[in-house]
Amino acid sequence: MIGVARTAERFIHTNFLARQRIRRDSDSAARDSIYLICMALLVLAAFFFALWIRIYFLEVGYRISDAYRTHEALVQENKKLKLERAALRAPSRIERIATAKLGMTLPRPDQTVTLPWSK
Amino acid sequence: MVKMRMRTELTKNIRYVGVGLLVMFGIISLRVFCLQIVQSDELKSLVRGQYQTSVTLAPWRGTIYDRNGSELAVSVEVESLYARPRLIDNHRVVAERLAPILGVPPREIENLLQSPKPFVWLQRKLSPSQAEAIRELKIEGIDFLKESQRFYPNMELAGQVIGFAGLDTQGLEGIEREYDRILRGTPRKIYVDRDARGGRVFVEGIQNPDQTQGYDVVLTIDKNIQYIVERELEAAVAMGQAKGGVAVVMDPFTGDVLAAATVPRFNPNRYADFPPDTWRNRTVTDVFEPGSTFKSFLVAAALEERVVRPNDQFFCENGAYRIANKVIHDVHAYGWLDVASIIKHSSNIGASKIGQQLGREQLYKYVKRFGFTQPTGIQFPGEQPGFIPGLSSCSEHTQSTISFGHSITVTPLQLVTAYSAIANGGLLMRPNLVKRIVDATGMTVQEIAPLVRCRVVSEETAATMRSILQQVVAPGGTGTRAAVPGFAVAGKTGTSQKLDQGEYSRSKVVASFAGFVPADDPRITVLVMIDEPQKMKYGGEIAAPAFSKMAQAILNYLNIAPRQPRYEVPAVPERTWQETKTTFQHFEPLG
Numbered sequence: 001m002i003g004v005a006r007t008a009e010r011f012i013h014t015n016f017l018a019r020q021r022i023r024r025d026s027d028s029a030a031r032d033s034i035y036l037i038c039m040a041l042l043v044l045a046a047f048f049f050a051l052w053i054r055i056y057f058l059e060v061g062y063r064i065s066d067a068y069r070t071h072e073a074l075v076q077e078n079k080k081l082k083l084e085r086a087a088l089r090a091p092s093r094i095e096r097i098a099t100a101k102l103g104m105t106l107p108r109p110d111q112t113v114t115l116p117w118s119k
Numbered sequence: 120m121v122k123m124r125m126r127t128e129l130t131k132n133i134r135y136v137g138v139g140l141l142v143m144f145g146i147i148s149l150r151v152f153c154l155q156i157v158q159s160d161e162l163k164s165l166v167r168g169q170y171q172t173s174v175t176l177a178p179w180r181g182t183i184y185d186r187n188g189s190e191l192a193v194s195v196e197v198e199s200l201y202a203r204p205r206l207i208d209n210h211r212v213v214a215e216r217l218a219p220i221l222g223v224p225p226r227e228i229e230n231l232l233q234s235p236k237p238f239v240w241l242q243r244k245l246s247p248s249q250a251e252a253i254r255e256l257k258i259e260g261i262d263f264l265k266e267s268q269r270f271y272p273n274m275e276l277a278g279q280v281i282g283f284a285g286l287d288t289q290g291l292e293g294i295e296r297e298y299d300r301i302l303r304g305t306p307r308k309i310y311v312d313r314d315a316r317g318g319r320v321f322v323e324g325i326q327n328p329d330q331t332q333g334y335d336v337v338l339t340i341d342k343n344i345q346y347i348v349e350r351e352l353e354a355a356v357a358m359g360q361a362k363g364g365v366a367v368v369m370d371p372f373t374g375d376v377l378a379a380a381t382v383p384r385f386n387p388n389r390y391a392d393f394p395p396d397t398w399r400n401r402t403v404t405d406v407f408e409p410g411s412t413f414k415s416f417l418v419a420a421a422l423e424e425r426v427v428r429p430n431d432q433f434f435c436e437n438g439a440y441r442i443a444n445k446v447i448h449d450v451h452a453y454g455w456l457d458v459a460s461i462i463k464h465s466s467n468i469g470a471s472k473i474g475q476q477l478g479r480e481q482l483y484k485y486v487k488r489f490g491f492t493q494p495t496g497i498q499f500p501g502e503q504p505g506f507i508p509g510l511s512s513c514s515e516h517t518q519s520t521i522s523f524g525h526s527i528t529v530t531p532l533q534l535v536t537a538y539s540a541i542a543n544g545g546l547l548m549r550p551n552l553v554k555r556i557v558d559a560t561g562m563t564v565q566e567i568a569p570l571v572r573c574r575v576v577s578e579e580t581a582a583t584m585r586s587i588l589q590q591v592v593a594p595g596g597t598g599t600r601a602a603v604p605g606f607a608v609a610g611k612t613g614t615s616q617k618l619d620q621g622e623y624s625r626s627k628v629v630a631s632f633a634g635f636v637p638a639d640d641p642r643i644t645v646l647v648m649i650d651e652p653q654k655m656k657y658g659g660e661i662a663a664p665a666f667s668k669m670a671q672a673i674l675n676y677l678n679i680a681p682r683q684p685r686y687e688v689p690a691v692p693e694r695t696w697q698e699t700k701t702t703f704q705h706f707e708p709l710g
Contacts, residue, residue: 075179076195079193079194079195079196080195082182082190083190083195083270083272085190086189086190086191086272086273087272087273089189090272090273090274090276091273091342091343091346092274092276092346095346106672106675107675109604109671109681112605112681114680114682
């Protein structure tokens, strides 16, 4: 911070103050003022940075909240679909459709043909 | 000079001001230290109370699967309707609008709305269509809360095994109760910020949201085998006009219970509509006298102890045998029978004599070895151990009756586990109902491996027993109707009289068949037990055919191809006590 202040002072002195006829004690006062202004600007910058970080955290927090709600909704949707699938695949339902609607029956032993295992 | 004095005064004043500023700065620093460090925790909690709130992440109950990953029990979110009576102007109008949707009389709803309480439930766990219809009414003072509801998508299938969860999703019966702590999950509290509108801001994030969900339980039950068994059992119970029935299917080499059926069944989705005694899994909670199905273990013990050989002859007293002051009867009168024929024709007298030869101590030893009169260790609540009279109080007559499966009580699970020991070469397995526990991400948390409890008989004895038990299903045996075309079947029929007011009843029996198939390479052990059939009272008449149908369908499902038996099963000729011909010259044990 001190280095920045010195650099600023040199710049101002070279480009502005050196071109004016200023008494010795005015130069010193001006230098002090420059230091103070630079320090104040830095403090202000730090304050705004902290504020920006806080707002950013809040925004991320809202996004997490939304994402959590979406996650929960999707988990529930997934469970409901699994439940529906399980109900559709219930053996009693499958047999009912196979026998009543499609006219299928269980094969008799004489209807089963065992094929030899071929390598 | 004056100028210099003024300058000195100025410098001194500046110093005083500087010191003053330093002191003030020091006080402020000290105060900041007290607030930030010393009183930090206290102030944080105060601040938290103002702009933070805690949120409890409600746990979701884990899912129960069958061995192939099919859902048997699932929890989903449903909406429950509540009212804030003070915010409702006209209770009667609101009640009349809600009544047709909720399916309750308007008066009932009006009574709830007139409650002095600030919050009342109107109906818990609505269907989606009900919630949608009520939402469209846009009634002030009523709202919804999300709750978890348990569903069993296969209805009655394996109802007694799975059990059910109550209104607050706590396990009340069956696996739901036994594994309640694992299925339930753990609620987790996290802190979130509140914004000006009261909304929640998760500034700390949510680590592992799946951690709150309960673990999933994978059973050994196969949904399709369970269905086959329940279907055939119900048909047998209906055909025999029986009181009920039980059937168990087990993998003899792992002890996995592939199906455990109890009839009459119940629907866990509406458990309150069924009588409580239908909720019981009778394969583990009920005991019965096994009758002739127990003879297999008597003969196995006698063979193992080498007190008998398969072709030893016993005189079966032509059907009536006096022991002490009581008479033991056979269904048919037999003369000389060898050991295999005693099993084939199920002679009680022959079994008594084998039991006498074995001796009381050895008999009791093998009762315990085969796992009877003690819990099996299955992961299920309410298991009964069964009963046998104490050794010291076992009379000669009691020893005889134990030999043919009376005066001893066993559970169906114990019986099928003991038959599995014969099927697998002599090892008593621990029956398993749970295969593994997995977390919400699908990772296995615990795997339950097959466990050998002990060796009950040698492989040689088990092989001999497998051959003998095939005689039962061969022509002339009591269990010919248990035969499965294309497969060798080994098993034993049983018809045991039930005790009725202290006496054995002639009308109330338990008809059973226990066996395994294919006999030369067992894949399944099956027990069918029909309780109090009114028609077809013998095990060979009602339980054996049910066994055959179940076994055939299960072997089809498991893609096990039919094959002829390895050897021809010889017919065993009838003998009278005058004939002393050596039998079973063709006998050839497998193994």
